[in-house]
Amino acid sequence: MSITAAHSLALIGNTPLVRLDFPSRETGCEVFAKCEFTNPGGSVKDRAALFMVEDAEARGQLRPGGTIVEGTAGNTGIGLALVANAKGYRTVIVMPETQSREKMDTLRALGAELVLVPAAPYSNPGHFVHTSRRIAEETDNAMWANQFDNIANRKAHVVGTAEEIWQQMDGRIDGFTCAVGTGGTLAGVGLGLKAHDPNVAIALTDPHGAALYDYYAHGELRSEGSSAAEGIGQGRITANLEGAPIDTQFRIGDPEGLEMVDRLLAEEGLCLGLSSGINVAGAMALARTLGPGKRIVTILCDSGFRYLSTLYDPDWRRAKGLERVAAADSAAA
Numbered sequence: 001m002s003i004t005a006a007h008s009l010a011l012i013g014n015t016p017l018v019r020l021d022f023p024s025r026e027t028g029c030e031v032f033a034k035c036e037f038t039n040p041g042g043s044v045k046d047r048a049a050l051f052m053v054e055d056a057e058a059r060g061q062l063r064p065g066g067t068i069v070e071g072t073a074g075n076t077g078i079g080l081a082l083v084a085n086a087k088g089y090r091t092v093i094v095m096p097e098t099q100s101r102e103k104m105d106t107l108r109a110l111g112a113e114l115v116l117v118p119a120a121p122y123s124n125p126g127h128f129v130h131t132s133r134r135i136a137e138e139t140d141n142a143m144w145a146n147q148f149d150n151i152a153n154r155k156a157h158v159v160g161t162a163e164e165i166w167q168q169m170d171g172r173i174d175g176f177t178c179a180v181g182t183g184g185t186l187a188g189v190g191l192g193l194k195a196h197d198p199n200v201a202i203a204l205t206d207p208h209g210a211a212l213y214d215y216y217a218h219g220e221l222r223s224e225g226s227s228a229a230e231g232i233g234q235g236r237i238t239a240n241l242e243g244a245p246i247d248t249q250f251r252i253g254d255p256e257g258l259e260m261v262d263r264l265l266a267e268e269g270l271c272l273g274l275s276s277g278i279n280v281a282g283a284m285a286l287a288r289t290l291g292p293g294k295r296i297v298t299i300l301c302d303s304g305f306r307y308l309s310t311l312y313d314p315d316w317r318r319a320k321g322l323e324r325v326a327a328a329d330s331a332a333a
C-alpha cells in the first residue's frame with residue numbers, strides 16, 4: 001500500500017457533500033449539504049484562515065516568526081491557530097466572552113493566546129474586532145486577519161467551496177443558501193456558482209438579530225430580536241458581502257433552527273451547531289420557493305461537539321425555553 005505524504009494543510013477543503021433525507025422528502029426536492037465540519041479545525045472557517053494567511057504571506061505582510069491576530073466568534077481563530085502552528089507563527093485571538101466554553105478551551109489547547117472581551121456593539125471601541133486591530137497594530141511583525149473585510153476570505157469560497165460544489169453536483173444545481181457571519185461563504189459560493197451558471201438562485205438565510213434580511217428585502221439595515229447561534233448574525237455590509245449576488249432571502253428563528261439540529265441528529269446521524277440547523281431550514285424554505293424536483297445545496301458549518309455546554313445541555317435549553325424535540329416525536333412528525 002502506498003501512502004501519499006501531503007502537507008497537513010492539504011486536509012483543508014475537499015469536504016464531502018451529502019444528500020439530506022428528510023429535507024428532501026418533505027420538500028420534494030433534492031437537498032444536499034456540504035460537510036464543512038469535517039475540516040481539520042472542525043468548521044467552514046479553516047478555508048478562510050488558510051487563504052488569509054497565504055494572501056498575507058504573498059503580500060509580504062507576514063514574515064517568518066510573525067504573529068497572526070484576529071477577532072473571532074471562535075471558529076476562525078481555531079482555523080488560524082492550526083494554520084499558524086503548521087507554518088510557525090504565533091496566534092493571538094480576541095473573542096467575546098459570550099461564546100461557547102468549548103471554543104475557548106479548544107483555542108487554548110491549540111496554543112493560541114486568548115483575549116476575552118465583553119460583548120459590545122460594533123460601534124463600541126471595545127468590540128472584539130476593534131480590539132484585535134489595535135493589538136495587531138501594537139505587535140511587531142503581526143498580521144491582522146480582518147476576516148470581515150479581507151476578501152481573501154471569500155476568495156477561499158470562490159475557488160474552493162463553490163468549485164467543489166459545482167463538481168460534486170455534476171453542474172446540476174438550482175439553488176444555494178446559507179447564513180452570514182462575515183459573508184465569505186455566501187458571497188464566495190454565490191459568485192463562484194453564478195460564474196458557472198447565472199441561473200443558480202442564491203439566497204440569504206438570516207437569523208433573528210441580524211440586519212441583512214431587511215437590507216436585501218427592503219434596502220434597509222434593520223434588526224430585531226436575537227439568536228443563540230454563534231458565528232452568524234451580521235449588522236452591516238462587510239467588504240466580503242459587497243457585490244454578493246443575492247436573489248432572495250429567508251428569516252429563520254432559533255426554534256426552527258434547533259428543531260433542524262435535533263432532527264439532523266436523530267434522523268440523519270449528524271451532530272451539528274445551530275448555524276447548520278438554520279441553514280438547513282433555509283434550504284428547505286428555498287426548496288419550497290423554487291418548487292419540486294429542484295437541487296438545493298447548503299452548508300453544515302461546524303460540529304455539535306463544539307456546543308455540548310449549550311445546545312446539547314438540557315439545562316441550557318430549558319433556560320432558553322428551547323427544549324429538545326424527542327427523537328420519537330420528530331421521527332413520527
Ligand code: PMP
Binds near residue numbers: 043075232
Ligand atoms: N457558522 C459558524 C458556526 C461560524 O463560525 C461562521 C463563521 N463566523 C459561519 C457560520 C458563517 O461563515 P461566514 O463567516 O463565511 O459568513
